[in-house]
Amino acid sequence: MSAPIGPPLPLSARQRVGRVLLAPVHAVLWVWYGPLWLRAAFALAVVLGVGGGSYYLAVLRPEQKRKLAITQAWFQFDAAAAVGHEPVALESIATVLELDPGNETALRRKAGIESGNADPADAGMGVLTVRGNLRNNRLPEAEREATKRLAHAPFDWVAHCARATAALARGDRDVGVRFVNQIPAPDHPQTRPDAGGLLTAFRLFREAGRDATPLRVFVRNIFVKDLGSPADLAAPAPFKLQRIECYTEGFDADPDRPPEAGLVSHWAAVSALADRAADESLAAGDVATLAGLGRVGARLSAELFAFRRAGQVTEDQYPALRKELDDRATKVWTAVLERDPTNPDAYHGLALLKWRAGDYAAARDFVARGLAACGDDPQLYAMMATMLRAEDRPQDASAAIWKVAERNPDKLVWWILAAEASVAARRRDLAIAACERGRRASPGNPWLVRTEAGLHLEAGDAHKALELLNSLGEPAVLSEPAAARMYAHALTASGLGILVDDFLAKAEQPAQEEGSKVGSPRTAAAAFRGVLDSEPSADRAAAVADRAGKLLAKWVDHPDLLRVRADALAHAAEVGEPRWQPVRVAAAVKAYELARAKRYADLGSAAALARLRLKGERRPDLALKDIAVVRGSESVEPVPVDALEVLGAVLAANDLDAEAIRVLDKVRRTGRATAGGLAVLALTYHKQGDRAAAEDALKAAGELPLTPRDRPDYLLAARTIRQEKP
């Protein structure tokens, strides 16, 4: 054997490829020519390999893919179920069933969605069944499903709203109110209400009489932040509309309060959203969304006015913004009318726009066309009545609406309109008759009962008012500030003053409850005002002021309480002995100043303070300063008649006779002037040397009831003009 000569020579590339290619052949040959056991083992390995591979390819791999697809479908289902997207959820279930026709969960869920009845243990189904039942207006079923859902998710906003909606719809007010009160705070981390959910909650809060301030605060502070976001802009038009509607809900219900400062900064985003929604709806021919945009436009218009009044929109900015709103409204209403010529909202919207633009004839034309096209539409008739009143034809308005009401005796809305029109026509008898007829159509209707009670109060029949309000039941009276006010008035005026303190205590109760979320001092403030409405004694007025003061300790700076306290103190100063005692006057002035600081735009408190300065302090110069807001508003917006009358008296006291005569004459033309106001007018004419006009005004004053408040002015005028002795 020879020793190796040296290291083996390196193989060429060709040789290496040849070896690799020949290796299997060598291996086969090696096995083929190998021992038997090797050949047998090899054959077994080949058989097992081929079999296993085939099994994997034919069975295991498709099964794995199917399972993966099912898992993906359930993921998709969960995502859809979380937001209540039923089509996607059903699609996911269909996918599962296609892959696994016997899948029990899928079958159960499918049946649950179809019947609207979910398995109580299936947490994921609640949102779907609640929303599905709501969508199909199956409220009892929605309530049932909501209860199931809340067992798994106690802060689910939609489930809470569904429960409350169902209870209120079936007339179970106590339960409904309880459910509304259980709706969680909108900023709770587990709630996340969307625009639709928020709008539902606003409606429920209104219906249940719950203070919606927490919702409004949420809209102002959190909701508005995302307005105009890319997601918003990409959302379908109906969702955009909901977002805009939510924005308008952020404004305070009290028009005397300035809008929250933050809201104005989102105006541009809202405007852009509305423009996009209008364009998209126009392109899609979506009449419902277009009409919704038209309606929300009217609210935006009111809010723009509030911005201007509060100085948040300048006089320079206002006309352009106004035009933008009106143009959009005209565009959407015209489009609605083109697509649906019998849509009364469109006629109403366009008439309103024309009227505001000063084109009265066109406005009247739209109303007439609307009535011809849509028949007995309450909204159009209401507008027609308003127009007839503006034309100084309130009797015609009343007669027209009565005619339609007689044609539709079972429809409540006509009797409400007939009552309103009769009130405007100063036909209290007809208004009461309309309320009575309306109550036949809808027994116990709170609006009609309150209106009729108010009419009886005006007519001096406090007992009848009390009887009507009693028919509502105490809880209903205490849950509605207007009813509470009338009730307190009726109690005092009917000689049941001994019950007033008990009633006021009940009205104060929700406001006094410690840590109460639903409590509000508005009912108490309204009840206090009801006592003042009955022209009480100085002692009772002082007691009211005291009660309001005590509530203010908890509800610091509450505008209603501040105002009613000031009014009570002023009343006590006026009717107390001696009249206008300086200490009492000073207390009332201070109270008004506090009230005005919180509600600067309240024309009523400005006028009341000015009157106090004039009569109590005998400072016409200060009165003129205080009433400046009324003087400024008089030419641009409707001002309450009593505020105008005070303005006239203040102007006269400051020797601004021409303006005083103009204002007081304006009041006289409304037919709602008091004997005192007419006496001041007479005196001003007398000062101007117009004896005939002075005598005429004095005569008119003499024909009106002479209240203790009017008496001094009337006597002074009579003494001065006719040289009558007191």
Added chain:
Amino acid sequence: MIIRPVAAVALSFALAAGAVGQPKPTVSPEEEKARDLFRAGKFDDALKELEKAGKADAKLPPARVTLADYFYRANQGQAARVQLEQAIAENPRHPAAYLLNGSFAFGEGRLTDTALNCRTALDLAADPRWDPDQRKKFVRDARLGLASVFESRRDWAAAKENLVAVLNEDAKNTNLRTRVASATFHLGFPEQALAEFQAAWKDDPSADLPELRMAALWGAKDDLAKAEEWLKKGVSAHDRDARPARTYAGFLLDSGKADAAKPYLDAAVKLDPKARETIALKGLFARYKKDFPAAEEAFEALAKDYPNDPFAAWNLALVLIESADAGKKRRALDLAESEVRKNQRSAEGFAVLGWCLYKSGRVEEAEKALAAASSPGTVSRDLAYFTARLLTDQGKFGEAKKLLKGAATAKGPFPYRADAEALLAEVEKKAPPDKDEPKK
């Protein structure tokens, strides 16, 4: 059974004959002795004493007239008449004898006799033998008697004439002025009547309030709207007086407006919680509202304070019988039976007993008691309901329907109103149609 505290409080007082507020005459020792002797049954000795008294005081009526009065008061009418006839035979020109004769006649409902006697007395009073005081008294009594007769005959002009003649002599007499006011009202001068009521109330603030008097008069005339108007005015004008609030609450309850009555009742309870009428009304209100524990509490208190008041006992029985407690039911029956025993002529007593027996399952006895209650002729609304329930159980739907329909249109309080309406609805389905009913 409920009319007394509610409607009666509201409506009847104006018609109450005013006891003329004259000072009580002083009684001489002889007269005292005569009374004692009369009580002892020594009538001749009593007469002698009275004669003695007459000699001492010539202004006293004849002795036999006074003795006749004693007999009459002692419910010995025959003896009284004998004495009076004898007195007239002995003193045919003494007005006192005719006045007493007139009084007897009025008590027995003989108005013409009363008027003739009073006129005779009036004529005889003109005799110059009477001194001014005697004459004044005879004239006054004769005119008051005549006024009572004319009031009963509803001859308001004549009644007023006589009353005014007496009032001119006694201007501060509140009762008289009230009667004058009522007569004036009936003559068709409500404003003048109000002025008279107001003058009477001014003279005597404890008298009934003018507004309530007016309400009662309008109520008696069946003008319930005007009655209600005056009740409202009463409540508004007297906010510190429980009476108007209470009366109006009663009126509203009678009208079936229990909810509307509540604030007025609350005010009355605040102003005068312990008054009998307030407690009665509270109980009645609770019965209307089917608040039986509250009703029981009210009527229990009333029955305790006024054990002889059948109203309290009847209502308590009606409330207790609604209880599930067997002891209370037994007590209700005892109370109802006891009241019937006390007054066998009271239809209301029998009605309450009938209902208590019915509610205890003793139907046959109930039927008898209810039949006894119906026999005097007038059927109260409650009785109609009780009987209708029994008839319905017996399948007599037609009769039940008739009774219930009558109850629905009748006036007065009706705590079973809702039950009666429900029963009527049930019965109407089963009863055969009325012959008078128009075919649909």
